[in-house]
Amino acid sequence: xxxxxxxxxxxxxxxxxxxxxxxxxxxxxxxxxxxxxxxxxxxxxxxxxxxxxxxxxxxxxxxxxxxxxxxxxxxxxxxxxxxxxxxxxxxxxxxxxxxxxxxxxxxxxxxxxxxxxxxxxxxxxxxxxxxxxxxxxxxxxxxxxxxxxxxxxxxxxxxxxxxxxxxxxxxxxxxxxxxxxxxxxxxxxxxxxxxxxxxxxxxxxxxxxxxxxxxxxxxxxxxxxxxxxxxxxxxxxxxxxxxxxxxxxxxxxxxxxxxxxxxxxxxxxxxxxxxxxxxxxxxxxxxxxxxxxxxxxxxxxxxxxxxxxxxxxxxxxxxxxxxxxxxxxxxxxxxxxxxxxxxxxxxxxxxxxxxxxxxxxxxxxxxxxxxxxxxxxxxxxxxxxxxxxxxxxxxxxxxxxxxxxxxxxxxxxxxxxxxxxxxxxxxxxxxxxxxxxxxxxxxxxxxxxxxxx
Numbered sequence: 001x002x003x004x005x006x007x008x009x010x011x012x013x014x015x016x017x018x019x020x021x022x023x024x025x026x027x028x029x030x031x032x033x034x035x036x037x038x039x040x041x042x043x044x045x046x047x048x049x050x051x052x053x054x055x056x057x058x059x060x061x062x063x064x065x066x067x068x069x070x071x072x073x074x075x076x077x078x079x080x081x082x083x084x085x086x087x088x089x090x091x092x093x094x095x096x097x098x099x100x101x102x103x104x105x106x107x108x109x110x111x112x113x114x115x116x117x118x119x120x121x122x123x124x125x126x127x128x129x130x131x132x133x134x135x136x137x138x139x140x141x142x143x144x145x146x147x148x149x150x151x152x153x154x155x156x157x158x159x160x161x162x163x164x165x166x167x168x169x170x171x172x173x174x175x176x177x178x179x180x181x182x183x184x185x186x187x188x189x190x191x192x193x194x195x196x197x198x199x200x201x202x203x204x205x206x207x208x209x210x211x212x213x214x215x216x217x218x219x220x221x222x223x224x225x226x227x228x229x230x231x232x233x234x235x236x237x238x239x240x241x242x243x244x245x246x247x248x249x250x251x252x253x254x255x256x257x258x259x260x261x262x263x264x265x266x267x268x269x270x271x272x273x274x275x276x277x278x279x280x281x282x283x284x285x286x287x288x289x290x291x292x293x294x295x296x297x298x299x300x301x302x303x304x305x306x307x308x309x310x311x312x313x314x315x316x317x318x319x320x321x322x323x324x325x326x327x328x329x330x331x332x333x334x335x336x337x338x339x340x341x342x343x344x345x346x347x348x349x350x351x352x353x354x355x356x357x358x359x360x361x362x363x364x365x366x367x368x369x370x371x372x373x374x375x376x377x378x379x380x381x382x383x384x385x386x387x388x389x390x391x392x393x394x395x396x397x398x399x400x401x402x403x404x405x406x407x408x409x410x411x412x413x414x415x416x417x418x419x420x421x422x423x424x425x426x427x428x429x430x431x432x433x434x435x436x437x438x439x440x441x442x443x444x445x446x447x448x449x450x451x452x453x
Contacts, residue, residue: 002026002119003045007037007063008052008081013104017050017111024112034058038066046076048099048118053082053089061092068097077118081106083428087144087155091188094159101156103147103428107420144177144184145327146320147429149418150312154181161307162189167260169304170282172311175355178282179243181309186239191278194238199231202247209252211268214259220269232265232275239278245304246285246296257300279304314352314359318411319430321348324356328363329375337370342377348411350383409444412437416446 004021006028008014018028029046031037034055040046049067053060060080067078077099082089085103093101099118106114144155161168162185170178179198186196204212215230231240248256259265260279266272281304290296314321322339325347330336339347352358362383370379411430415437419425427437440446 002047002115003029004115005029005031005037005040005044005046005049007031007034007049007055007060009033009055010052013052017106020108020111021050021115023108024115026115034060034063037063041067041070048115049076049078051078051080053080053093054084061089061096064093064096064098077121079114079118085147085152087151087184090152090155091159091162091184094156095162095188096159098159101152101159103425105422105425107422109420144180145324146317147323148312148317148319150317151320154309154311157307157309158185158188161185164189165191165278167278167304167306168280168309169287169307170280170309170311171287172282172284173313173355174284175357176311176313177356178284178311179241181311182239182241182243182280182282185280186241186278189278191238195235196239196241197231197235198241198243200243202244206249206252209248210255213252213256214265214267215270216268217270220267224269228267230265230267232259232277233273235277236275237277239280242279242281244283244285245281246283246287246290250295250297253297253300257297257303260300260303314355318348319415321350321352321359324359325363328360329367332364332367335373337367337373337375339375340377343375343380345408346377346380346383348408408440409446412440412444413446416441 002025004026006014006017006021007030008017009032011032014030014032018030021028029040029044031040035057037049037051038058051060051063055063060082064078064080067076078097080089080093080098080101081104082101083104085101090101099121100114102110102114144151144158158181168182168185170181172178182198183196186192199212201209211224211228211230213231215228215233216224218224218227242256245256259275263275263277264272265275285296287296287301287305291298291301314324322344325344326339329339347359347362354361362380365382366375366379370376412426415426415429416423418429423437423441424434427434430437
């Protein structure tokens with residue numbers, strides 16, 4: 001029989017999880033604190049751990065680290081459960097070896113699926129080397145803010161790949177935060193004390209790109225009056241971010257392929273030199289289509305696409321718009337300005353063709369131009385009237401209030417679907433009070449009430 005260790009300082013949640021685990025046919029061990037969990041782990045066998053993140057004596061990440069260091073617990077899958085999921089704790093949990101990172105409350109179906117996956121995963125894994133202390137602040141990485149499913153998956157993937165040297169390919173529209181993700185991978189990982197070098201392949205003329213990448217020796221060509229190391233050698237021991245790699249011409253693609261495969265670069269006019277660098281690449285192009293059209297090398301595509309991270313446009317993760325807007329506004333204004341309800345509705349209904357970058361610029365403009373402490377809808381008149389998400393389903397009445405209601409109904413419906421009808425969980429996803437969500441759900445006739453799992 002599978003034995004599951006449940007660690008949570010809240011008795012009701014601990015007892016509820018224990019009962020659900022037993023109902024699913026497993027045995028449950030319960031601990032009310034991190035220290036109690038470690039004491040149980042020292043004398044008992046168990047097959048999986050459900051671990052609360054926030055506890056008074058020792059938080060979940062500290063318990064996870066101690067379990068991973070213990071010989072008997074090193075290969076036991078551990079799922080972190082929290083009502084306060086952030087980019088920071090999601091990335092760090094996955095980096096430390098968590099099996100998954102879930103937001104409370106966890107429904108019965110999700111719990112059953114989670115335990116089934118954890119039990120299947122029982123296999124030896126490599127120990128994760130501790131990462132040196134670094135100035136890592138994912139909460140300040142604006143493109144990572146948000147609790148939408150797509151952003152949660154991005155955060156988890158960053159945590160999983162941060163300590164490896166695997167090549168990462170980040171795709172997404174312009175302005176979705178590809179460089180933010182690349183920098184976060186670097187700061188969260190084992191190379192955080194090394195340099196991070198970013199090079200925009202589309203911004204450099206083809207005849208200069210080779211020198212920018214690989215460097216040159218003095219006198220290699222007209223104008224080469226000094227030796228240049230190049231981006232690969234400048235990033236030695238750290239991370240090289242190759243932005244817009246899809247815009248690189250085919251001749252340079254062949255050279256970059258060898259450099260990535262062999263970790264050897266040849267400066268213009270010089271001799272081959274070894275480099276120790278991690279590659280993170282990004283593009284807004286559809287590289288699979290470009291490969292079919294002969295515009296991008298297939299071998300280079302597969303060499304880059306070891307770990308893919310796809311960033312969704314802001315219009316497809318509308319639940320993240322207001323948290324991002326509030327974050328940018330707080331950063332740009334002192335004292336902090338606040339969004340009125342009308343302003344928030346207007347932001348949520350905008351299409352954001354420029355994605356996160358456009359939203360950040362809009363909030364910086366509002367911070368300067370708004371004279372009061374409250375941002376009103378009128379302060380956002382500079383935004384175009386482009387339709388927001390799902391506006392193509394409009395019934396054509398053209399009224400802002402009706403459009404806002406349509407968007408509001410869709411967001412609430414999506415949140416309820418993602419939380420399996422649990423309104424407390426849906427309210428957390430939307431960043432609103434549970435009573436407000438209840439009133440809105442009743443207004444729009446969305447689902448039956450289910451606040452406890």
